[in-house]
Amino acid sequence: MASLTSAADENPDVYEDRFNTIVYNGVVALGIGLGQRVGLFKALTDLSRPQTSQRIADYAGLQERYLREWLFSMVAAKVVFVTDDKKYYIPADCKTKTSKSLYATMILATAPLTKDVEKCFRSKDPSSAGYNFSRLGEAFDFMNKDGDNYDGKWLEENLFPTQYKSKDKIKTILDIGCGVGKLTANIAKYFPNAKVVGIDVDHYAIETAIQLKKDTHLTNVEFYLLGADNLKDEWTKSFDWIIMFRVFHDLPNPDPCLRESIRVMKDDGVMTFLDNLDHSNPNLNVGNKPLAATLIVSCYTCLPCSLSTPPAVGNGIGWGLENRAAYQMENGLTVHDDELVEVIHCSKAGL
Numbered sequence: 001m002a003s004l005t006s007a008a009d010e011n012p013d014v015y016e017d018r019f020n021t022i023v024y025n026g027v028v029a030l031g032i033g034l035g036q037r038v039g040l041f042k043a044l045t046d047l048s049r050p051q052t053s054q055r056i057a058d059y060a061g062l063q064e065r066y067l068r069e070w071l072f073s074m075v076a077a078k079v080v081f082v083t084d085d086k087k088y089y090i091p092a093d094c095k096t097k098t099s100k101s102l103y104a105t106m107i108l109a110t111a112p113l114t115k116d117v118e119k120c121f122r123s124k125d126p127s128s129a130g131y132n133f134s135r136l137g138e139a140f141d142f143m144n145k146d147g148d149n150y151d152g153k154w155l156e157e158n159l160f161p162t163q164y165k166s167k168d169k170i171k172t173i174l175d176i177g178c179g180v181g182k183l184t185a186n187i188a189k190y191f192p193n194a195k196v197v198g199i200d201v202d203h204y205a206i207e208t209a210i211q212l213k214k215d216t217h218l219t220n221v222e223f224y225l226l227g228a229d230n231l232k233d234e235w236t237k238s239f240d241w242i243i244m245f246r247v248f249h250d251l252p253n254p255d256p257c258l259r260e261s262i263r264v265m266k267d268d269g270v271m272t273f274l275d276n277l278d279h280s281n282p283n284l285n286v287g288n289k290p291l292a293a294t295l296i297v298s299c300y301t302c303l304p305c306s307l308s309t310p311p312a313v314g315n316g317i318g319w320g321l322e323n324r325a326a327y328q329m330e331n332g333l334t335v336h337d338d339e340l341v342e343v344i345h346c347s348k349a350g351l
């Protein structure tokens, strides 16, 4: 097949410039993550006027000399600005535009895994080329931190399958691969009359989720340490709504997981999947910079999980939406509407 993007017109100097910019930006992004960690974006947001490096250091409780080096970098990168009398600031209108500094901390959270990933890259045997989520440590926490972003309003606008099943008919909900349970808890709050169950194979995730249940005093949610490939016998045909949120592409053995999920779904139930918005054909992803970043995160998190145990299908984020939909349709689901979006709703095929 002819490539949709041709390298024939690529100018080597333009290529080199683009390549170098990516590398320089990547290292600056490391500094942005560091700045976020030590509270510098908060400090620069809180401080209303341009301030000296000493004043910013005092405010953030940091060592001025290091801070000054960091500020010089951020000024060079045009992330921070400086007055003629060496006072530093982020323009007032731009302060709210730095929220991706949190995403930059993902670089710091994943970096300690590099030796493990290196081993995976070198492994010739795909069945031993991964590790499960328990290895992720800080990166696991990072992924779960954003659970708070998925509040009731977001859920209602983006995740609820209300076009296929009205909200008042959703009485039983299963969140497969619920992680630390933040999304599950938000769903439970939003469906106070429903019974919500979250399951995950990760001990730390389920212990954290159970603690969250205690802290939030939610009575309509339960969490179980359970694999999606081995759901409880008594759950057959009992769930109105099943969710796999950022999970499906991580599974090393999706066949039994999907089979089991279909078994526990009511005949008129809905299964909702959220995965990343990327195409299975890499040519269709050209220029998608957030995706370029996410695929590297996949090399540290999703792909090792999907290669962690036999049959180690190795899907990861690069699996892409077209492959996801084809797999679902081949394995007992009808995919509703547009299959090439992050969130898709499915029902049992043939009903």
Ligand SMILES: C[S@@+](CC[C@H](N)C(=O)[O-])C[C@H]1O[C@@H](n2cnc3c(N)ncnc32)[C@H](O)[C@@H]1O
Residues within 6 Å of the ligand: 133, 143, 144, 147, 176, 177, 178, 179, 180, 183, 199, 200, 201, 202, 205, 226, 227, 228, 229, 244, 245, 246, 247, 250, 251, 252, 257, 305
């Ligand atoms: C990327 S995390 C997503 C967590 C949560 N859904 C969220 O979006 O915050 C993927 C989760 O799937 C879990 N997982 C992986 N394989 C699983 C399996 N076979 N059964 C149940 N959970 C699984 C992992 O332990 C991990 O918590």
